[in-house]
Amino acid sequence: MVKYDTVLIRFGELSTKGKNRKDFISRLYQNIRDMLKDYPELTYRKTHDRIYIKLTDEDPEEIREKLQKVFGISSFSFTEKVDSDLEVIRERCLQIARESDKKTFKIISRRHDKSFPVKSDGINRAVAGEILKNTDLKVDVHDPELAIRLEVHSDGTYITSDKIKGAGGYPAGINGKVLLLLSGGIDSPVAAYQLMKRGLKVEAVHFASPPYTSENAKQKVLDLASMVSVYQTKMTVHLVNFTDIQLAIYKAAGDPYAVTLMRRMMFRLAERIAQERGCLAIATGESIGQVASQTLESIACINDAIRIPVIRPLVCFDKLEIIDQAVKIGTYETSILPFEDCCTIFDPKNPVTKPSVEKSEFYEAKFNYAEMLDEAVRNKETVWVTPKKDEEDFL
Ligand code: ATP
Ligand code: MG
Numbered sequence: 263m264v265k266y267d268t269v270l271i272r273f274g275e276l277s278t279k280g281k282n283r284k285d286f287i288s289r290l291y292q293n294i295r296d297m298l299k300d301y302p303e304l305t306y307r308k309t310h311d312r313i314y315i316k317l318t319d320e321d322p323e324e325i326r327e328k329l330q331k332v333f334g335i336s337s338f339s340f341t342e343k344v345d346s347d348l349e350v351i352r353e354r355c356l357q358i359a360r361e362s363d364k365k366t367f368k369i370i371s372r373r374h375d376k377s378f379p380v381k382s383d384g385i386n387r388a389v390a391g392e393i394l395k396n397t398d399l400k401v402d403v404h405d406p407e408l409a410i411r412l413e414v415h416s417d418g419t420y421i422t423s424d425k426i427k428g429a430g431g432y433p434a435g436i437n438g439k440v441l442l443l444l445s446g447g448i449d450s451p452v453a454a455y456q457l458m459k460r461g462l463k464v465e466a467v468h469f470a471s472p473p474y475t476s477e478n479a480k481q482k483v484l485d486l487a488s489m490v491s492v493y494q495t496k497m498t499v500h501l502v503n504f505t506d507i508q509l510a511i512y513k514a515a516g517d518p519y520a521v522t523l524m525r526r527m528m529f530r531l532a533e534r535i536a537q538e539r540g541c542l543a544i545a546t547g548e549s550i551g552q553v554a555s556q557t558l559e560s561i562a563c564i565n566d567a568i569r570i571p572v573i574r575p576l577v578c579f580d581k582l583e584i585i586d587q588a589v590k591i592g593t594y595e596t597s598i599l600p601f602e603d604c605c606t607i608f609d610p611k612n613p614v615t616k617p618s619v620e621k622s623e624f625y626e627a628k629f630n631y632a633e634m635l636d637e638a639v640r641n642k643e644t645v646w647v648t649p650k651k652d653e654e655d656f657l
Pocket of ligand 1: 442443444445446447448449450451467468469470545546547548552553555
């Protein structure tokens with residue numbers, strides 16, 4: 263049996279040059295090590311265009327699953343490292359061909375070490391010739407069932423017959439930090455995933471209105487945070503008590519403007535916390551037209567309350583596309599658990615779909631919200647969540 267002993271990792275989105283490239287690789291390297299911290303026997307090596315992990319007795323399936331969650335990896339392969347010697351290379355490739363049950367093949371070689379005496383074309387021909395002579399496999403250069411890749415380096419040659427797609431994007435955290443408004447719904451956890459994929463570190467803020475919202479609703483949000491935290495290994499979550507502000511809004515404005523005002527207050531709170539935490543933007547799971555508060559008019563009116571940029575990764579996604587993503591990242595089942603969050607409880611019957619800033623400010627002038635916001639920020643509870651190992655621990 264061919265024994266794969268080294269994982270070879272290829273990078274994504276590396277159009278960047280110079281220092282950016284260095285930062286990209288260092289961050290990716292660290293993120294990979296963090297992701298695999300439960301495997302102390304692994305040894306790592308990075309070069310300007312690859313990262314290598316030397317395996318001992320780890321379960322390759324577990325390593326594969328973890329690596330597929332690291333943003334910035336474009337693809338990776340389980341390889342066997344052999345001496346950079348054409349005879350050895352030929353023999354190992356023949357063994358891979360013999361052990362496979364495929365009918366067609368292709369050899370794809372890359373000569374990184376230019377001092378190796380045979381060019382990649384020559385290597386392809388020598389190896390393919392050996393396989394044609396000794397097996398029934400036929401060459402198919404366009405759509406081979408078995409693609410044997412080999413990379414010749416000065417310290418050895420890496421041979422593989424697989425190429426596993428990575429998560430793509432940028433290494434988590436390389437592009438700065440944002441504060442995401444995380445509800446217990448379907449959308450915002452998907453937004454977290456999208457932001458992290460762009461290399462942003464995500465902190466979350468959740469607004470709860472106890473006793474109108476339950477302990478279960480809060481736990482659900484923490485579970486969702488834990489699920490998406492896997493992509494950045496941990497996540498900070500700020501829990502803000504929104505009850506008093508929400509009650510004051512209803513008293514001052516009544517039904518139609520309640521949602522608009524609530525969201526303006528949420529944005530103001532988020533802006534304050536973002537500033538406190540060094541986040542340069544806030545983010546939401548909003549998508550145009552989905553509900554009354556997400557018409558373009560509503561978005562404009564709500565946005566007017568703050569100055570900090572708002573990132574809306576899902577703004578043009580269909581609900582079905584968002585659900586698809588939620589299923590893929592494993593948050594959907596938890597998101598649809600029926601625990602009330604603060605918006606569903608105070609669900610107004612006739613929310614305005616075209617709110618105005620003037621009217622919003624008119625209602626807001628009726629109570630001293632600035633002080634209430636300060637107090638809510640001061641009393642926030644901050645927790646750190648990490649991925650759970652056992653699915654059973656979730657609600
Ligand atoms: P989601 O499925 O993410 O809850 P939604 O379709 O239910 O979204 P809304 O309830 O209008 O839409 O919320 C829009 C966005 O506002 C959410 O994606 C989230 O970013 C933010 N948000 C809503 N409620 C809360 C909350 N209680 N705490 C924090 N953020 C919230
Ligand atoms: Mg919601």
